[in-house]
Amino acid sequence: MKLTLRVWRQRNADADGAMSTYEVDDISPDMSFLEMLDTLNEELILGGEDPVAFDHDCREGICGACSLVINGDAHGPERTTTCQLHMRSFKDGDIIDIEPWRASAFPVVKDLVVDRSAFDRIIQAGGYITAPTGAAPEAHATPVPKPDADFAFEHAECIGCGACVAACPNGAAMLFTSAKVNHLNVLPQGAPERETRVLDMVAQMDEEGFGGCTLTGECATACPKGIPLVSITGMNKEWLRATRRSGKR
Amino acid sequence: MTRTMWDSSVGKKTVMAVSGLIMLAYLVVHMLGNLKIFFGSDEFNEYAHALRTLGEPFLHYEWALWITRVVLVAAVVAHAVSAYQLSRRDIKARPTKYVHKKPRASYATRTMRWGGIILGLFIVWHILDLTTGTVHPGGFEAGHPYQNVIDTFSTWYGNVIYIVAVLALGLHIRHGFWSAAQTLGVGSRTRDRAFKTIANVLALVLTVGFVSVPVAVMTGVVS
Ligand code: HEM
Ligand code: SF4
Ligand code: FES
Numbered sequence: 498m499k500l501t502l503r504v505w506r507q508r509n510a511d512a513d514g515a516m517s518t519y520e521v522d523d524i525s526p527d528m529s530f531l532e533m534l535d536t537l538n539e540e541l542i543l544g545g546e547d548p549v550a551f552d553h554d555c556r557e558g559i560c561g562a563c564s565l566v567i568n569g570d571a572h573g574p575e576r577t578t579t580c581q582l583h584m585r586s587f588k589d590g591d592i593i594d595i596e597p598w599r600a601s602a603f604p605v606v607k608d609l610v611v612d613r614s615a616f617d618r619i620i621q622a623g624g625y626i627t628a629p630t631g632a633a634p635e636a637h638a639t640p641v642p643k644p645d646a647d648f649a650f651e652h653a654e655c656i657g658c659g660a661c662v663a664a665c666p667n668g669a670a671m672l673f674t675s676a677k678v679n680h681l682n683v684l685p686q687g688a689p690e691r692e693t694r695v696l697d698m699v700a701q702m703d704e705e706g707f708g709g710c711t712l713t714g715e716c717a718t719a720c721p722k723g724i725p726l727v728s729i730t731g732m733n734k735e736w737l738r739a740t741r742r743s744g745k746r
Numbered sequence: 747m748t749r750t751m752w753d754s755s756v757g758k759k760t761v762m763a764v765s766g767l768i769m770l771a772y773l774v775v776h777m778l779g780n781l782k783i784f785f786g787s788d789e790f791n792e793y794a795h796a797l798r799t800l801g802e803p804f805l806h807y808e809w810a811l812w813i814t815r816v817v818l819v820a821a822v823v824a825h826a827v828s829a830y831q832l833s834r835r836d837i838k839a840r841p842t843k844y845v846h847k848k849p850r851a852s853y854a855t856r857t858m859r860w861g862g863i864i865l866g867l868f869i870v871w872h873i874l875d876l877t878t879g880t881v882h883p884g885g886f887e888a889g890h891p892y893q894n895v896i897d898t899f900s901t902w903y904g905n906v907i908y909i910v911a912v913l914a915l916g917l918h919i920r921h922g923f924w925s926a927a928q929t930l931g932v933g934s935r936t937r938d939r940a941f942k943t944i945a946n947v948l949a950l951v952l953t954v955g956f957v958s959v960p961v962a963v964m965t966g967v968v969s
Pocket of ligand 1: 710711712759760762763764765766767769770773822825826829830833855858859861862863865866867918919921922923925926927929930
């Protein structure tokens with residue numbers, strides 16, 4: 498396949514960026530989107546140009562490092578991560594626009610790489626449980642009802658990629674934060690911090706400059722792991738419960 | 747607790763949902779009251795008078811009306827201020843637009859802010875028109891709402907302003923009622939269809955109910 502790529506190029510965080518146009522040829526439909534960009538970068542390097550910077554790590558859809566807004570969609574046209582998107586989703590002669598995640602809480606570092614450490618700080622604010630370290634406890638020591646385990650697991654699938662923020666017209670991190678809150682708040686292991694977790698994580702989310710939820714649902718549509726929009730409803734419920742309780746104390 | 751509410755984006759959204767639902771409840775009653783215009787001027791004017799003596803002898807003359815007014819003004823102010831502050835935050839959080847644009851979200855969802863502004867302006871206009879009579883066309887007479895309504899809807903702009911606002915209201919409720927259920931944490935996977943249906947029914951019933959009055963005056967059904 499022969500493709501025209503229009504890629505966001507930005508030298509560093511302070512520089513102005515712009516879209517640059519590149520042609521790539523001999524792209525196999527079996528390549529992943531990132532392999533296609535590798536091909537472009539090889540050519541750029543051979544031509545003595547600066548390769549396009551983009552984030553990636555596992556390349557198997559589990560780490561959450563890859564990003565990219567492709568033709569206006571976070572992670573591109575399929576419901577998966579950019580590393581798991583294949584070129585068969587495109588046609589010969591296509592023009593593909595590639596942009597970084599856009600949100601003031603995710604500043605561009607270079608080209609397509611953004612700084613997502615705001616997510617780490619939300620996790621630090623409450624995305625953990627207090628448990629003694631050491632050998633793993635016996636699995637049946639703490640019984641968890643099956644529906645709760647399924648609910649926790651569904652939310653634990655969040656890989657922290659930030660596509661929800663990129664897709665949201667308000668740059669909100671509600672879906673990410675709600676995935677973490679729901680995952681831990683439903684489990685007995687997460688119970689001791691049930692109230693402080695949701696209050697502190699939401700406060701940190703606001704502090705980082707993410708927007709608020711207007712329930713457009715763009716986040717859930719973009720999420721490669723299928724975290725549902727009602728996850729946000731669940732976090733709101735937890736937040737209101739925690740606020741009522743902290744008022745009593 | 748009050749501080750947590752007002753300082754948090756989630757809390758402010760709760761304020762918006764509660765104040766929105768208060769206004770919505772009022773509007774359902776208001777719309778039903780308006781329909782009395784189809785039963786003639788006596789019944790309509792009597793109804794307007796009854797609103798003033800509501801709660802007597804327990805409440806003094808017009809007290810019930812004033813309590814309603816105070817609650818509504820508080821709701822409108824709380825709703826508008828939180829809408830403004832949250833919208834400012836949302837716009838700041840996404841300063842750079844994507845070069846590749848895609849059509850997004852439903853019409854009702856995308857028009858919440860503009861629709862809200864239209865509703866805010868309309869509320870002011872509506873009170874100046876039919877409560878205080880300040881901008882009323884023709885001779886405004888307190889205590890004769892039937893004639894006042896007919897005067898308003900005998901002007902083209904009276905009709906246009908009203909109908910635009912009512913359509914904006916329908917769209918606002920369509921997304922707003924369902925949103926409020928999510929904000930207040932009562933929505934769920936199993937109840938989602940029900941909340942969406944109730945939102946659509948409320949939006950439709952309010953729109954048709956409110957619009958029926960100017961349409962009736964225009965077509966001469968009410969004169
Ligand atoms: C003063 C004029 C008004 C303004 C500026 C305004 C603005 C807004 C905005 C910006 C939203 C948030 C939209 C979103 O989340 O996407 C909203 C939500 C809402 N509005 Fe209004 N609105 C106004 C009047 C009304 C009226 C008259 C009603 C009553 C029928 C109402 C009921 C609601 C409800 C129920 C919500 C949903 C709250 C939530 O999302 O949790 N609004 N409004
Ligand atoms: S909720 Fe989905 S889109 Fe958001 S960070 Fe988690 S996996 Fe990515
Ligand atoms: S590179 Fe790890 S999820 Fe895509």
